[in-house]
Amino acid sequence: MANYNVDCRVGLGKGRTAVFEVNGSATAIGTTSSNPLDVNSGDTITFRRTTNSGGDAQVSELNNFTNNASMVLTISAPNVTRTTSTAGLDTVKLVNAGGAGTEIDYYYINVQSVNSGPNSFNIPNIVNASLSTQYESSSVQMTGITGTLTASVSGQGSPQLEVNNSGTWTTSASITNNQYLKIRLTSPSGNSQTHTATVTVGGRSDTVTITTIPTSGQGTDTGSASAAYGLEVYDVNGSTKVLSPSTRYITLMQEPSAVTISAGVTTTVLQDMTGLTSSNSTLTFLDWANLVVTVSRVSNGFQLTNSFSSGSYTVYPLIVRF
Numbered sequence: 326m327a328n329y330n331v332d333c334r335v336g337l338g339k340g341r342t343a344v345f346e347v348n349g350s351a352t353a354i355g356t357t358s359s360n361p362l363d364v365n366s367g368d369t370i371t372f373r374r375t376t377n378s379g380g381d382a383q384v385s386e387l388n389n390f391t392n393n394a395s396m397v398l399t400i401s402a403p404n405v406t407r408t409t410s411t412a413g414l415d416t417v418k419l420v421n422a423g424g425a426g427t428e429i430d431y432y433y434i435n436v437q438s439v440n441s442g443p444n445s446f447n448i449p450n451i452v453n454a455s456l457s458t459q460y461e462s463s464s465v466q467m468t469g470i471t472g473t474l475t476a477s478v479s480g481q482g483s484p485q486l487e488v489n490n491s492g493t494w495t496t497s498a499s500i501t502n503n504q505y506l507k508i509r510l511t512s513p514s515g516n517s518q519t520h521t522a523t524v525t526v527g528g529r530s531d532t533v534t535i536t537t538i539p540t541s542g543q544g545t546d547t548g549s550a551s552a553a554y555g556l557e558v559y560d561v562n563g564s565t566k567v568l569s570p571s572t573r574y575i576t577l578m579q580e581p582s583a584v585t586i587s588a589g590v591t592t593t594v595l596q597d598m599t600g601l602t603s604s605n606s607t608l609t610f611l612d613w614a615n616l617v618v619t620v621s622r623v624s625n626g627f628q629l630t631n632s633f634s635s636g637s638y639t640v641y642p643l644i645v646r647f
Contacts, residue, residue, distance in 0.1 A: 327368045328406070331355065331432055333382035333398055334375040335421040343382070343421040343428035346375070358416070361433035364409055370434065371406040374398035381422035389415035389436045397422055412438040442502070443526050444469035451535040452584050453595040453626065454512040460535060461509040463591070464490070467526060470502035480522035482510035482535060500526060508533060516540040517582070538595075539582060578644040581611045586618065586629055587637035594642050596626040601646060611641035 332349075336342040347353035355362035364370070374382045385395035390407045398405060409415075414435050421428040448462050467476075477497040478484045485494040489504040500506060510522050512535050519536045578596060586592050594608065608620050608627040616638055619630040627644065 327364065329362060329364060329368065329370045330373060331362075331370055331417075332373050332375050333384060333419050334378050335382045335419075335428070336379040337421070341380075341421055341428045343419050343430050345417075345419055345430050345432040355432050355434060358414075358431075358433050361414060361435040363435045363437060365437050365439045366409055366412055367439060368436075369406050369408050371404055372396065372398060374400075374403035376403075383420045383422040384417060385420070386416060386418040389413050389434065409434070409436045412436050438472045440470075440472035440474055440527065442470035442474065443467045443529055445529060446506075446526070446531055447587055447590055448506075448508060448524060448531055448533045449590050449592050450533060450585060451512075451595065452582060452592075453538050454535050455595075456512060456516070456537055457514045459509055459511045462507045462533065464505040464507040466503060466505050467500055468503060470500070470527065473499050473501050474527040476500045476506055476524070476526045478508050478522055478524045480510075480520070482512065482520035482522060484508055484510040484522035484533075486524065510535055512537050536582065576646045578606070578646055581641040581643050583639050584629070584642055585637055585639050586631050588631065588633050588635045590631070592629045593623060593625065594627045594629065594644065596644050598622070598624065598626065606644065606646045608642050608644050611643060616640070 330347070332346040334342065334344045334346055344351050345356055347355060350356075354360055372384050382398040383395060384398065384405075387393040387395075387407060389409055389411045391410045392407055396405045396407075414433065417432045417434060419430045419432065444467075446465050446467060448465050451460050451462070454460055475497060476486055476488060476499070478486045479496065485496055486498060486506060486508045487494050488498045488500050488506055494509065506524070506526070508522060508524060510520060510533070513520050516537055517539050519534050522533045524531045524533060584592060584594060603622065617632045618640070619632070621628045621630065627642070629642070
């Protein structure tokens with residue numbers, strides 16, 4: 326935060342005076358309403374009684390300061406520092422304390438809000454995406470913003486962002502506290518490939534990835550469950566049936582690929598759900614940490630909802646049909 330000095334010169338007797346000055350000038354910045362001193366909220370201003378003053382300087386009407394009580398600058402205590410707070414134009418009043426209030430001058434201070442924030446945010450990654458397809462992320466509410474910040478996105482897959490469901494997609498836009506942000510980007514043209522985009526809001530950033538489906542393991546043919554026709558294969562003993570049309574097999578719909586799940590974030594593992602039901606398919610995991618994850622079916626895949634309150638974990642989901 327910055328500090329500014331404002332001098333207060335007062336005089337007694339004939340030709341009593343009360344004048345605000347900056348570096349000895351009574352016409353410097355802040356001495357007129359058309360040319361106020363611009364400061365940020367949180368900056369400090371030191372009001373100083375000049376050594377050539379002939380009396381006490383009373384400063385009042387400090388409306389945009391954390392402490393707005395009047396102050397009197399004396400020979401023994403000539404300087405007082407105050408901190409600015411609320412945004413707006415403040416007209417500070419100077420009176421010659423020994424002149425019955427007849428000598429008055431004003432100093433103009435324009436307090437501006439400091440843009441800050443946001444709180445940390447996380448836009449979910451997208452996995453098992455189709456090739457060369459544009460996807461939208463879920464909306465994330467931005468909190469902890471003071472003032473107005475700029476949100477921007479860059480990276481692979483021609484990323485764009487949208488603020489507060491405005492319908493306008495762009496690479497940069499203004500955003501304020503509690504508004505929502507989402508992005509869209511296009512998946513790579515090859516299997517098992519990833520595009521990465523970086524979203525920046527104020528002083529914080531988040532990396533979002535979109536990864537395409539693996540090259541193999543995408544078959545959906547499980548064969549017929551009818552025993553009325555088809556090939557039957559017997560073991561060498563001639564009586565044990567090892568293959569028939571009624572044999573059920575587990576078919577791997579997707580190769581295991583890393584998915585990061587974070588606290589408070591719902592992740593969707595994308596999958597074409599055509600023909601897949603709770604009786605013939607499921608999502609499981611290659612390995613487990615000590616986690617509890619709820620798996621739900623949605624129209625475009627399986628949704629993972631975690632129950633932990635902090636941190637993030639990498640899992641390897643498998644979608645199988647049986």
